[in-house]
Amino acid sequence: APPRKSSTSLVELPRQDGATTYRRGWLARKVLAEADGKKAPGGRRGWKPFQTVLKGTLLYFLKAGPPRRGSEPPGTPPAEAEEPLGVHHALAERASKYTKRPHVFRLQTADQRVLLFQAPSEEEMSSWISRINLAAALLSSPPFPAAVGSQRRFARPILPAAPSRSPPEEQHRAHEEWMERVAQELFEHQRNLPEKRGRARDLDEYRVKKEYLLYEVGGARDGMGGGTGIGEG
Template sequence: NAELQNVVLDASAAMGSNELWEKDATGALGHDLSNGSSSNVEAARRLAKRLYHLDRFKRSDVAKHLGKNNEFSKLVGEEYLKFFDFTGMTLDYSLRSFFKAFSLIGETQERERVLIHFSSRYYQCNPNTISSQDGVHCLTCAMMLLNTDLHGHNIGKKMTCHEFIANLQGMDDGKDFPKGLLKALYNSIKNEKLEWAVDEEEKKKSHSDGTDEKDNGSQTKAVSRITNSNNPFLDIPQDPSAAVYKTGFLARKIHADMDGKKTPRGKRGWKTFYAVLKGTVLYLQKDEYKPEKALSEEDLKNAVSVHHALASKATDYEKKPNVLKLKTADWRVLLFQAQSQEEMQSWINKINCVAAVFSAPPFPAAIGSQKKFSRPLLPATTTKLSQDEQLKSHEAKLKQISTELAEHRSYPPDKKLKGKEVDDYKLKDHYLEFEKNRYEIYIGLLKEGVKELLSGGENDAPGLKKSHSSPSLNQESPVSAKVKRNVSERKDYRPETPSIKQKVT
């Protein structure tokens, strides 16, 4: 069950802010809590009561106090859960009721401890419903992962009920969970996504920022979210204090939609924007960037997160000069035309540097032993690793992917097989090849010293800018006459791999 826990809790960590604003709890009890020095049961009971009734605490404070790794916090968690009676309630309904009381925010380990408290209490209330507390916790994590899968926007094909059941085979202490139970849980999450409570002030702030009020835990004092799908797990962090690494005019063409699906013909035209690479987000604005000016709803809609993305020269696109290709974490492909060869290369370097430095380590692979290949989740949150640790993380990932790619190519599908099996093989091969190339570039940039590149050590002006004068579009401007469709445009919304005979040696 540990693998399952890590998947869902890492996915859950993408919901809400990376940074927790610790509340200065009132009085000596708050001091004892933050230092983890008190183990008094009566004190834990008093604090749990205050947390439950939100007595001088906000909903966003609850998980912080329940999820600390010390004995007192464990006592507080146990006492807090005693306010909930789940007797006779289904697991999904109990979890929804639990989430109505607070905001599940914090680090991965903190969230895991909160969910362990829930699982323990549910099992106490319903000892005969599920065989063990570990089984309850396994299903709780599975529901949260399913919630991300069904209501997410960048994780590929949605999980079916059959796949959900197959992923949980043998995970009830070596046995299978009842199929009826799993079907009921699947339909519950499919019909209504899991959400948790948000403080009123956060709702008001979310509304005033033009974002979805239901993005539970996705707002903080410093970081809001750009929401594309009403799913806060994978929304783009929008940090107003983030550094601006590059600005300038770019023309954009949407080449492939999410998961590399072919963009409809009517939506593939070139449009010119004033591009701003701020933090890990590439904003595409109609007007020149001004720090004091609020972003419009259209600006937010056009924004592209560059976490885990890879920019490269669009060598297979010949209709316009100075075109770069950006492949995002959710496998969208966008083409951008710069005003010169130097500008194109500068944009490529800046985007890849930001991705290399700030992309958080990927979530583990999907639970169970799925036969069908599916890409792992790539979190939109910013890494908390140091630059040296980030380099080691990328190197470890490159080694893992290289080994997996070699193993994959050593077992090609039978020549007699056709259809889905072969397509799945090619898709995985394409994914591993792309990831290998991506990490190689990330590692190279980190070893070269990205600080110089990010601070403007190239042909462009210094990277940490606040504004930029509007350059006039020269003769190589992105706007040009219509040209007959280039055959090479079709390559990126399907695996860019040769036939299996060519690829496997």
């Protein structure tokens, strides 16, 4: 079977039929930002319930009603599941700024999507956060250098979707090296402040790169993250 593609970003997500199922359960989902950090249209920002399966670095969603006591979604994603969402290089964390619902966590993906998920309980929310970050840490392949263009403008590194085949020890070492590299780059970036009266484009590019590096430093502590800074709403 051919690789699956995300319907909005057209990023190929390799099939992971033999991958470990890290978590399955019921979640409500709210989309805040789509690929490239673009704000999701109003019709996609509402809360929707799903049977959810985390298999390898793919989250599968099956449309469903509210969970019934004692019921569980299937361990194998059914054919009618929505297009999967890749959690490679993603970061899951408690949505501390979102207070409209309980047990909500925030997920930011490699292609800068931002989503909120509501779990049935605090315990299940914590479990989803830890399992998503575990899958991302164990299976995210090292980033590729950003493409070099004719203009010396900031570009994000390329985050491959194919799962890593490295053993956990090598993955851990790669994470540490990535965190050290990003932290050093952030230090150098903050030392070279642009002139306050500089061109608007230069000031904006400095801000974008700083936000990216700050998020990467935080994300590297839990695995490998990529960020947009989209707020919760």
